[in-house]
Amino acid sequence: MARPHGTPYGNYGHALLTANALRTPDRAALTYCGEQSFTYDELNRLVNRRAHALLASGVEAGRRVAVLLNETLKVAEVYLAQAKLGALTSALNPYWPEETLRAVVAHSECTAFVYDATVEEAVARIRPGLPGVTTWIKVGGPSAEPGVVDLDALTSGAAEDEPELGGFWDDPLALYYTSGTTGLPKAVVHTHASSLATAQIWLDVPRNPGSVFGTGAIIWGIGFPAIVGPALYTGMRLVLEQDWGPANFLRVVPRERVTHVSQIPSFYAALLAGDDHAGADLSTLRVIMLGGEPLTAALLARMKERLPDAGVYSYYGQTEAPYSCFGRVDDGGTPLGSSGRARTGCAVRVTGPDGDAVVGRTGEINLAGPHRMAGYDRLPGRTAEVLRDGWYVGGDLGVVSEDGVLTVLGRREDAILKGGRWSQPATVEEAAVAVDEVAEAGAVGVPAHEEGQDAAPQRIILAVVARAGHSLDAEKLAAALATTLPEHQRPDHIVVADELPHFQDASGGPGKLLRREIRERYQHLVDQA
Structure with a gap:
């Protein structure tokens, strides 16, 4: 069959999966929750059946398809099948509120919607508000709702041969959504080419034919091209779990002989906080990728003591x-x-x-x-x-x-631009707290940076609270800071407050200083100066 763009290897699904099915058909490709295992050939045939079933449902090249799935195996099957077909996958976050789901699907102009049983009730509630969606497809059994395609029934009788590929190179592959702080999450367009480039991350990391990548249910967004894609592209065995918390991690790593993982540092802080890990065989771990949070020297030392053979x-x-x-x-x-x-x-x-x-x-x-x-x-x-x-x-x-x-x-937006140089508020705050009489400090730049606009020069407000039994004089504090901070980090206005505004953050921690509140309370003092 003649292939558009000259080669099938510009198609994300073909390059990740079919190529390995041709290269090493009998190598283990995927293990799901310790219950199901697939070779590369078996997984490729399953994805092909899904692709033919989706095609029979009306999903074809260029069609925008909203996908809301919780089960990690089904995420892999559907995403890869739609990649082969050239459909555009709108990768929805199952933790979004229903109104956000509805608004995102409408804004992305999806005309088909694939979902599973775990979100069936939510889908039923948002369905009336999505008249542009004309095809509803359920994975995991028939639906009680009228007019919903049973994808599993279609898959059971579908062919296993390669479907005609419908997307290549610079064709759009998927929409992955940002976690934006205001308004709707922005839909980030990734192409077949950009996703294949992301899949090459593990080519720069030590691995061998027996490498095993373990992960949990974070693959429904950018986690798919950043985690699933690289593992399959390099021929690893991908271990998919629903739960990747510390307790299940301690069960799965020994059972599956996991060698490669990607997490955030606080995962290991929780893992090593107690003694539950002591009896688990974690000796197979060789590569630990960490991002999203700072890694402290103390935590790294604890990790290396417990996992001496793992590169961090x-x-x-x-x-x-x-x-x-x-x-x-x-x-x-x-x-x-x-x-x-x-x-x-x-x-x-x-x-x-x-x-x-x-x-x-x-x-x-x-x-x-x-x-x-x-x-x-x-x-x-x-x-x-x-x-x-x-x-x-x-x-x-x-x-x-x-x-x-x-x-x-x-x-x-959190940083301060003064004198043509950027500074982090923490630098000013740390200098203030180093003064004996200061118990707590919060620094902000005013006016606030406006999203989408060039950053304008700012002035610095420093709000401080005195230690118990001490008093603070703003002018004396300013003089003290002038000896420790360069000009572009020196406060333009110091407020001595009885207390600073705090809030409980989404991480469940003890709370962070709400710099936005400091700006709102005290910006008028700078404006009037």
């Missing part, structure tokens, strides 16, 4: 450009607190407020490479704001060293 890697990326940088931190190859260098084929730089690249100074992180998104779906203005001359500039601040190591400092 730090990574950085965003939904718009996954796994852009990484480096090994437990052997000194990458300084602790940094995220490593740009991986093979990718690039990172930091730019100052004037847009020029800077080294050794704080600025905005720019990411580039074939793994970068094509843009935001139906948001051309927002796309133009963040894609600049081939670089993705997403609002994170960092520092790049002379030898190309990236240290991520935080979000631009």
